[in-house]
Amino acid sequence: MSPHIDSPSRRNFLRQGALGGAALVIGLHADGLLAAVTDAGGSGARFAPNAFIRIDSDGVVTLVSKQPEIGQGIKTSLPMVIAEELDVPWREVRIVQGDLDPAYGSQGAGGSTSTPTNYNEFHKLGATARTMLVQAAAQSWGVPVDQCHAENSAVLHPASKRRLGYGQLVAAASKLPVPDAAQVKLKDPASYKLLGTRVGGVDNVAVVSGKPLFGIDVQLPGMLYAVYAKCPVFGGKPKSFNVADIKAMPGVKDAFIIEGTGNLNGLMPGVAIIASSTWAAFRARKQLKVDWDEGASAAHSWAGFAAAARQAAKQPGETVMRKDGDAEQAIAGAARQVEAAYTYPFISHASMEPQNCTAWFKPDSGTLELWSPTQNPAANQNLIAATFGIPKEKIVLHIMRSGGGFGRRLSSDYAVEAAAIAQKVAGPVKLTWMREDDMQHDHFRAGGFHFLRGGLDAQGKLVGWHNHFVTFANRVEREGKSVLQPGSGGSLSGDEFPGRWVANCLLEQTALECSIPMGPWRAPGSNVFAWVFHSFIDELAHAAGRDPIEFRLELLGNKDVVPGSGERGVAYDVSRMRHVLQELAEKSGWGKRSFARGQGAGVAFHFSHRGYVAQVAEVTVSRDGKLKVDRVVVVTDIGAQIVNLSGAENQVQGAVIDGLSTLMYPELNIEHGRVVQSNFHEYPLLRMPDTPPRIEVHFLKTNYPVTGLGEPAFPPLAPAVCNAIFAATGKRVRELPLSKTDLSWS
Structure with a gap:
């Protein structure tokens, strides 16, 4: 019951x-x-x-x-x-x-x-x-x-x-x-x-059973419905629109421009349409013709960013994130040098429920009541209060269940838009984003470029590591100064593995300025850093002729804890990760079976959000390059107690499937300062027949504080699969999504 x-x-x-x-x-x-x-x-x-x-x-x-x-x-x-x-x-x-x-x-x-x-x-x-x-x-x-x-x-x-x-x-x-x-x-x-x-x-x-639970399900007496159109070019604003035509359409109650604040993560300028139903609002939106002031960002493109990144990699990084020993000298004098460049694109959160919020402004009391599917209700309240000068105690916020978040609903842009519209409407109004809005005006996972070099001594031990990371940043005002702020997860921590473990290590970072809004995306930073680092570590292990797990255990070393010293300053419990990796080798049967050509196994691990997780992926790649992930074995250490075993398994299995989907398909191209993709027909996600038939989840019960699980199991999946692809085909995957790489072999 x-x-x-x-x-x-x-x-x-x-x-x-x-x-x-x-x-x-x-x-x-x-x-x-x-x-x-x-x-x-x-x-x-x-x-x-x-x-x-x-x-x-x-x-x-x-x-x-x-x-x-x-x-x-x-x-x-x-x-x-x-x-x-x-x-x-x-x-x-x-x-x-x-x-x-x-x-x-x-x-x-x-x-x-x-x-x-x-x-x-x-x-x-x-x-x-x-x-x-x-x-x-x-x-x-x-x-x-x-x-x-x-x-x-x-x-x-x-x-x-x-x-x-x-x-x-x-x-x-x-x-x-x-x-x-x-x-x-x-x-x-x-x-x-x-x-x-x-x-x-x-x-x-x-x-x-379809009961109303989600923000998009909210219904209030006398409620109106709204859509909000923003400039397709990031940072642009409306100059005028066909207001008479829109107001004349069936069901349309009003249409107007909102000037906004110009804050990429706040109230951006746009055109609001108010109607008697969501359908009437959407239909009017499709007839909307706006004269946009696109601004300077209209010249931005992914191809241009990629070219700028390649040029930046030829110069010293703007910021040194970590410098131990002399990486350049160690690599130059190494018995073997390995070099590779890894690239990943901007991607959307693509939650099933598009952004929405219902708002009701009551002028007599000055109260604003909100029904918001949010991950951060206090941020909704704070942004609205700061934008409109409404006292926080006058902002009542009901937390609705969200149809997916993945970090997107930590932002509050949709809520502040609803609040702006509500102040021009008598009674409650529900703002609903169209799918195209959700995809093209997301707060995206930042793209990135990593230019890596490593050096191995005669015994196959890593003696030098150099990573020049080219990332993206927005220009923001801070304490009266204009500064570049890298996107969430777009700043390289000097504490990331294997930075603290290599005697000669140089981590550099260069930021490309853009007007593309960026925000947290499931396991920010870790979701791509794990792929880059453990893919390159696998390249190094192969070059050294070493077993991938044995090579990683050697890198981890024998210290129980490595103290934090970079921007995160997080102590890394090496003994926990070593235990997880050793348990994974046993549970997966690592090295105990042989694979035919076109089949292989790969391994990766990562510490993030207080969780220690390692994964082995086993794959089959057909001669014509079709990938099938046959089995994924996951071992996690998230402390002394699993609260809900069903929920915990669901989180790990979901992370594996989400990780595989993100590895294989999503990509947003930027042309003329705007996102090219508009909906799921151009932005495919993993389908049920392509999910791994076997996902084996093992929890280690340890004497450490209990922690969460929504993110730690995500990062190791992509490198484990890519390393398995190399074992099966001899081909390295250095660019995401995986669909851009020809995996065929003969």
């Missing part, structure tokens, strides 16, 4: 608790401290106003999920942590989605941070509630607390065989003071009943 799912606002959640009789409500303030107040109905003590737990007199337990749900399963997994400590069966739990509220603390969903930033606190929440219920029962029976324990939504006193359900204890527990930390004992992980089991997503039934 699945838990009941509902989605009232936090305000309704608290109000219903006050009106529905006795209720025990427990919450965490933003500073992490528990507190208690008396509820409005006088039915007992309540912890408020930022409640996460409510237990009603009928025994129903209601838990608030505060993080945005974007398909990563956090709406299920975090409440599971509370339910485990509370010792309540999952079938008796109700989950509600919390709105944006500073009392909840951080509510963003990105960087695989939702689990590590909330896991320990949510344990404390559940354990505190359980402790109070046990105390209430012990007091009612007049027995010592240590003679009682909680079990399956009840408190038991084994000596007298007495039992009180949680609902029966609500009134008494509500009158107790919140215990201090010393009185609250967390459960022994060995006794967990829920964590580590397979639990289906709380929204699964609603999703597959």
Whole structure:
């Protein structure tokens, strides 16, 4: 039996608790401290106003999920942590989605941070509630607390065989003071009943039956519908448009220009069309004729950028990201030198649900109410407040489920557009981007160019590493100065493997200025750096005549931890990665089977977002160059506890499939300052028949803090597959997407 799912606002959640009789409500303030107040109905003590737990007199337990749900399963997994400590069966739990509220603390969903930033606190929440219920029962029976324990939504006193359900204890527990930390004992992980089991997503039934959950599903009385057209050239703006023709079209209520702020990641100038339905708005949009001021960016092209990158590679980098020893001398004096250039394009997030947001501006109160499918609701609120001068406390934001995010919904451009339109409309208005808007006005994953050189000594050991990375950057104002800001994931960290491990290492970076908006894309930076670095490491291993895993283990070395020293400053636990890689060799049967020509295995690993992951891919490449990934073996170390085994496996399997899709097909070409591709017919993604038939997932349970999984399993897939392709065909893949490389062999 699945838990009941509902989605009232936090305000309704608290109000219903006050009106529905006795209720025990427990919450965490933003500073992490528990507190208690008396509820409005006088039915007992309540912890408020930022409640996460409510237990009603009928025994129903209601838990608030505060993080945005974007398909990563956090709406299920975090409440599971509370339910485990509370010792309540999952079938008796109700989950509600919390709105944006500073009392909840951080509510963003990105960087695989939702689990590590909330896991320990949510344990404390559940354990505190359980402790109070046990105390209430012990007091009612007049027995010592240590003679009682909680079990399956009840408190038991084994000596007298007495039992009180949680609902029966609500009134008494509500009158107790919140215990201090010393009185609250967390459960022994060995006794967990829920964590580590397979639990289906709380929204699964609603999703597959088409119930309204997503931002695009929002319906309000008297609602109007909007589209927003921006200049196809990045940074351009409208001068005029065929306003009379558009306003005369059936269903169109209004059309107007919004000047915008010119901020590539904020409110860009455009033309808004308001209509009585989405269909009427889309139909009018197709008849829209705008005279655009395209600006200087109209001269930009991918071919031009590539030529500029090749020229830049001939000169020293603008910025030195890491310099240890003398890489140039070490490579020049090496017994063998290897050189290669790797290239990858701009790509879109291509989430299934296009960007949308419903907004309702109420002039009488000055309140703006939003229904936003967002990964970062606070960023929505902050950008809108800064753009229009609306006080943040006047911006009410309802967090809607997102139909995919992958980092795209960390941006707030669609929400600020909806807010701008709403201030010109009487009543609620839903802004929906057309698919072409979503693809051509994304905040893209930055393209990049890596020019690499490596040197090997006579024993096949890596003695020198040089990478000149040519990336993309936007010009921004910072502290009164105009500076170039590389796109998200477009800056090379000096801490990336193998930078810290090679005695003679030079990492340089040169930025190409552009007006292309860029933003976080699943596992920012790591999603392409892992492909570049582990593909080139494989080239070096082959040149040295070394086994790819043995070569990597040698590179990792025998230190337990390598301290961070670059821009990330993250300590790298070498022993964990070594363990993961050794376990992978065993689980995959590395080196224990032979492959026919056209078949091969490749390996890669990567540390990102606190997770240590390694993968082996096995492939078959037909003589005419058709690739089939036959098997992928994944070993991960994300700490001491898998919260939801079903969800965790889903995340790894999804990362493998998404990684393969991203490797094979997506590419955005830039011509005349605009994206050429417009929809999925020009931007193919992986289809079901091409997914690997075998994806084997292995979790190592280690004594390290629990962390997230949405991103760490993504980066190693592309290099593992490309290295397997080389093993099968002798061909190196140095340009993405893979579809640009002829894999045929004879």
